[in-house]
Structures are given as C-alpha cells and as structure tokens.
Amino acid sequence: MGDHTEAISIDYDPKLISYEELLGYFWNAHRCVRNNSSRQYMNAVFYQNDDQQKAAIASLTDQAKHLAIAPSEIKTVILPVAQFTYAENYHQKYYLTQHSDIRDFLSGAYPDAKSLADSTVATRLNAYLGSGMNTNWNTFLKELPSYGLPENLEKRLEKAAQKKC
Amino acid sequence: MIGYRTIGQEELVTEDGNITAQALPLDKETSKLVYETATFGIG
Numbered sequence: 001m002g003d004h005t006e007a008i009s010i011d012y013d014p015k016l017i018s019y020e021e022l023l024g025y026f027w028n029a030h031r032c033v034r035n036n037s038s039r040q041y042m043n044a045v046f047y048q049n050d051d052q053q054k055a056a057i058a059s060l061t062d063q064a065k066h067l068a069i070a071p072s073e074i075k076t077v078i079l080p081v082a083q084f085t086y087a088e089n090y091h092q093k094y095y096l097t098q099h100s101d102i103r104d105f106l107s108g109a110y111p112d113a114k115s116l117a118d119s120t121v122a123t124r125l126n127a128y129l130g131s132g133m134n135t136n137w138n139t140f141l142k143e144l145p146s147y148g149l150p151e152n153l154e155k156r157l158e159k160a161a162q163k164k165c
Numbered sequence: 166m167i168g169y170r171t172i173g174q175e176e177l178v179t180e181d182g183n184i185t186a187q188a189l190p191l192d193k194e195t196s197k198l199v200y201e202t203a204t205f206g207i208g
Contacts, residue, residue: 007206009180014201022203029207036208044206052203081204084180109188114178119186120195148189 005042009084011118019052023059032063035075046081053078089113093122095130102129102153121147137161
C-alpha cells in the first residue's frame with residue numbers, strides 16, 4: 001500500500017496503564033535486533049508528541065542494556081506518527097473471525113472498520129477469545145453482563161468461561 | 166468520518182481522535198474516557 005507501514009494503534013486509559021508499560025510489552029513482542037527492508041512491515045515506535053518520543057528513546061536504551069548490546073545494534077526505529085488509516089473491516093479483531101456468531105453480531109452493531117476497531121467490547125472479546133481461553137475468566141465473567149450482548153451469545157460465552165474457571 | 170478513501174469495495178477511514186463505537190452500553194461509557202494513543206509497527 002504505497003509508503004504505508006502496517007501498525008497497531010492502541011487507545012488506552014492512562015489511569016490504568018502507562019505509555020512506558022505499553023513500550024515494555026512492545027519490546028517483548030518483537031525481535032529488535034533486525035528489521036525488515038520493506039517499509040510495509042517494519043518494527044517501529046510511532047510517537048505522537050515529545051513526551052512519547054523521550055519515553056521511546058529511553059525504552060530503547062533500556063532494551064539495549066537488557067540485551068547487553070549497544071543501542072545502535074537495535075534496528076527498531078522511532079519515528080513521528082503520520083496519518084493513521086484504519087485497515088479494512090475484515091482485518092479488524094482477527095480472533096473474532098473464528099466465532100462467526102459473535103462476529104456477525106458485532107459487525108451488525110459496527111459495520112465500518114473504525115467503529116469495530118474502536119469498540120471496547122470487540123477489543124476485550126477478541127483478547128479473551130484470542131488467548132485460547134487461558135486468561136482470567138473470573139474477571140471475564142464479571143465483565144460479561146456489561147457488554148450488552150444478546151442473551152444466546154452471553155450464555156454461550158458464560159458456559160465456555162465457566163468450564164475454564 | 167473524515168479523510169476516507171476507497172480500496173476495493175471498502176472506504177478506508179482516517180483516525181480523527183474520536184471513538185465512534187457507541188452502539189453497546191460499555192462502548193458508550195468508554196467512549197467518554199480521556200484516552201491516549203500509542204502506535205507501533207511490528208514487522
């Protein structure tokens with residue numbers, strides 16, 4: 001897609017998690033000592049402001065220390081964010097594609113890619129189901145009634161979660 | 166909805182800083198939060 005880079009954009013509540021913590025997850029989720037030659041697929045932190053830039057640079061330095069290498073050996077790049085364009089609807093919330101009943105309901109509620117991507121309900125269901133049901137299902141069961149799902153879907157998820165508790 | 170263009174059959178939408186997901190009660194609540202955004206490329 002031209003000079004675009006595929007990226008994830010995470011809207012987060014800074015009262016619950018910090019940008020520094022998210023950077024920690026990012027460094028743990030990829031191999032930073034090599035990068036792709038293609039612009040479409042590259043390891044990168046795209047910062048939104050000066051604070052994020054400083055935090056990203058500091059986290060790169062910490063990662064180099066952690067790996068006992070020089071910062072210059074890290075190939076992950078730190079760049080200012082440009083315009084973010086949502087990928088098509090079928091690229092959003094991948095794990096929900098394996099649960100067609102849930103996906104169909106959510107796609108009905110949110111037919112366009114942006115609203116589906118922005119949905120907290122879709123994001124949480126995608127994360128819980130994508131974990132292979134190996135996450136905190138007691139928390140899930142407490143949250144489930146607040147999602148506003150149809151009764152049949154809620155019951156199915158409740159049963160699946162109870163089996164895991 | 167701003168800055169959209171079409172690839173194939175679907176309009177691609179550009180981030181505009183707003184949460185448009187409002188159909189479900191939890192989404193309506195969370196859309197009111199003052200959130201921040203982190204963006205990463207994972208090749």
